[in-house]
Amino acid sequence: MTMEFPEPTVPAAGRAEVFLRYLDHFREMVLAKVAALPEDELRRSRLPSGWTPLELIKHLRHVELRWIEWGFQGREVAEPWGDQRGDRWHVAPDETRDTLVTALRAQGVHTASVIAGTDLATVGVPGPRWEGAEPPPLERVLFHLLQEYARHLGHLDIVTELAGGPIGE
Incomplete structure (x- = not known):
């Protein structure tokens, strides 16, 4: 499922809805690009850094x-760094x-429920995610998530193009 870009001119009920729209859009764009790749490209890296689409x-x-459950909510998470082995991303x-x-x-469903049920100014729960620093408010956490998605979607755009998949949005 691909989603139209959440244009700034489309009315929103508030900032939380804007965050939800962008996160959903970026997440679905990543998934659409990976869905368009042939099976043999999923575990193949086309970059010197070595990451693969499945690892992404x-x-x-x-x-x-890490940012929502382990960080903001302060939940105990068995493997918050379960995407890594050593200094690399890892997929079994x-x-x-x-x-x-x-x-x-x-x-993403969990993240959406947290956003929908929490004021953006609410400060996260202290815990190991923050490494001794004061927890940030939800709005700051969501800004960080958006930049992660946007940056990695740009990386995936290049990888997908190199693999002969669809280009652009």
Whole structure:
């Protein structure tokens, strides 16, 4: 499913709705680009850094997990860095496009429920995510998530083009 870009001229009920629209848009664009890639490109890297499209999906799921659940909500999370092995992103051989897409979408549903039920000025719960710093308000966390998605979608645009997939939005 691809979504139209959330143009600034489309009315929104408030800032929370704007964040939701952009996060949903960027998440679905990442997933649409990965869905358009042939199976043999999913675990292949076309970049010197070595990351793969499947690793990117898993990374983005963990980014939301770390910033929203482990960070903002202060929940105990078994493997907040479960997208990494050493200094690299990692996807196990038994993890598939379908399971990773399902996990990312489920994380997005959780993020949306937090945004819908929380004032943007609410400060996060103190915990290990903040490494001793004062927790930020939800709005700052969401700005960070948006830049993560936008940046990684741009990276994926290049990888998808190199792999012969669709280009542009």
